[in-house]
Amino acid sequence: MANNQLAVYQGLAFGELTQQDVVTIRETIGKDCNESQFKLFMAISKSAGANPILNEIYPTVRQNQLTIQFGVDFYVRKAKETDGYLGYDVQLVHENDQFKMHQEKDEDGRYYMVIDEHSFGFPRGKVIGGYAFAYKKGLKPFTVTMEVDEVEHFKRSQIGMQKTMWTNYFNDMFKKHMVRRALKAAFDLNFDDEEVSEGKGADGVPEYNPRERKDITPNQEVIDQPQPDPVDPEAEKLEAAKAEMKAKFKKLGVTTKKAMQEYIAKNAPNIGDKPALADVIGLNELLDMHIELQEAHSDDDDSLE
Incomplete structure (x- = not known):
């Protein structure tokens, strides 16, 4: 250099x-x-x-x-560095689980959730929902509760890899989705x-x-x-989306033109040689999901060390 x-x-x-x-x-x-x-x-x-x-x-x-x-x-990391951080918990609720929760109000008039029962045996059946708690000293736990219906659109995606990840790795993706939302809200982590x-x-x-x-x-x-000469707004948006796509490919470690073409051919074969703006936006969403999965697996590997 x-x-x-x-x-x-x-x-x-x-x-x-x-x-x-x-x-x-x-x-x-x-x-x-x-x-x-x-x-x-x-x-x-x-x-x-x-x-x-x-x-x-x-x-x-x-x-x-x-x-x-x-x-x-x-x-x-930023949540862990925050004063009063006491960790977080995330659980999935399956159709055969015994699950019940209710809402209470604290002395300041703020509502919070309480788990009355969550017991299970095997087989647990399909996942029907989940919840995540973010714990902060001096405050009631901040809770995110979600039903599967709220994330079903990921499994119905017309984009190959996005649909594959939420179908084949649904439990991991669902839990990570809830944890992110809980930490952002509880610790005011509004970075994006x-x-x-x-x-x-x-x-x-x-x-x-x-x-x-x-x-x-x-x-x-x-x-x-x-x-530069005036550019059509749609063309500008398309170029910006393509630039974003290249950056996401690099984050995944896909750095050559051939590797990018192979990725698209495998996971989004209907895009074609001249993709429209909607196609590129959809591909970027797919790449985001693949990046999330890669990071989730990296976290799992770290926990086994």
Whole structure:
């Protein structure tokens, strides 16, 4: 790696990340960012303490706008770091289980759920629902309860891999879905879809302002570029969706054109050579589900060590 390329990203490394790691991030998940957006992404990663190498955070560029997204592992880690964190629990309810729960109100007038009974033997039968508890000191457990009907649309998906994962790995996917929702609500982990302000702090680093929603304006180096001719809005959306698709493929470890073609041929064979916007959006949803499954299996492997 040329020394001048390393010098460009000097100061962006933090924590366990080296300058070489920053270059690697730039060439992989950050390849769709312009220089200003990438530096902003790294500044936000540093401010949040999220490691891009560990898939805790990644950038998405849509119609020249930068969106920062945080991975599932980051939600779990941040919940564990929160004061009062006491863990979480998730269970599935099967059709042969003896299950009963009710709602109560605490002294502050807030409702919470109480499990009266959940006993079972074998065979348990099909899964019909589930629940997840997020525990925080000083508060009643935050509960997410769901019936299978609420996620059945994943199993009926017309996209090959999405349908396969929710059909063949339904229990794992359902539990992870509920845990994510419980942790986000209980610990206020609203990282996704957050945007940042255009201003810079006293040290010249863009400020990280959670929950503010502002457009990300390119710096001078981008403004000085020739302005492109007007583009059809649908075409812009399609190009943005394709760029997002490539980033998701890389996150899965699918990095060559041939491997991408084989993945699509196997899991979404009806897309064709000239996919419409809806086809690409559907494929991106499929990739998200495959990424979730890969992370879930990684978590399972870690628990066996």
